[in-house]
Amino acid sequence: MSKRKARARAAKLPRRFYTREDTLLVARELLGKRLVIPAPDGTRVSGRIVETEAYLGAEDKAAHSYGHRRTARTETMYAVGGTVYVFFVYGMHHQFNVVAGAAGTPHAVLIRALEPEEGIEWMRRRRPDRPDRELTSGPGKLCRALGIDRSYDRADLLGERVWLEDAGEEIIPVDITAGPRIGIAYAEEFAAKPWRFWLKGNAYVSRKA
DNA sequence: TATGGGATTACCT
DNA sequence: GGTAATCCCATAC
Helix, strand or coil: CCHHHHHCCCCECCHHHHCCCCHHHHHHHCCCCEEEEECCCCCEEEEEEEEEEEECHHHCCCCCCHHHCCCCCHHHHHCCCCEEEEEEECCCEEEEEEEECCCCCCEEEEEEEEEEEECHHHHHHHCCCCCHHHCCCCHHHHHHHHCCCHHHCCCECCCCCCEEECCCCCCCHHHEEEECCCCCHHHHHHCCCCCEEEECCCCCCCCCC
């Protein structure tokens, strides 16, 4: 049996995957997992996570929840680990995050890039005239390709609308590169923290360095 | 209520 | 490499 067929029956990640205290570990371990969102016709649209960024809540100047800021938007970050946090930036792009940690701990992991696996026709339809290589190679691109908008904010990853699966793939530390997060120059001493993780050499990562 | 800027992308030179 | 697009959010008045 092929590896790919085995993946089709993979189990959803359990709550305890998300509620661990070490969000940097969660961000690293999300690499190689599969994000699945059924299309309107029921087709599985999915991709393998190849790039993430950790946002460490109240202590992290780059995080929306820095200093325990609580607003209508950031409220989602205080939910229990395994909740979806979607926000909208630059007047045109959605960003898909996984809330991490216990309820009340406003940590999140931004999913920055996927390698398309299933439902690629749906991705092409939603991002016309783009080469396959650019369907999901960035946080805004993958939201467009998977049809993610703010209606997914607060969704539960143990539900039926969107979830993550263990694809049975083992990622070892040597396969992972870490570097500074993207687009957070305003975050002062936190701007240089190496809290962005990606699969070394993967063609779908949004930036090489 | 007004205003400044953003966890990006695509297209231009 | 530079920058327009475009709208919601957070904060200031």
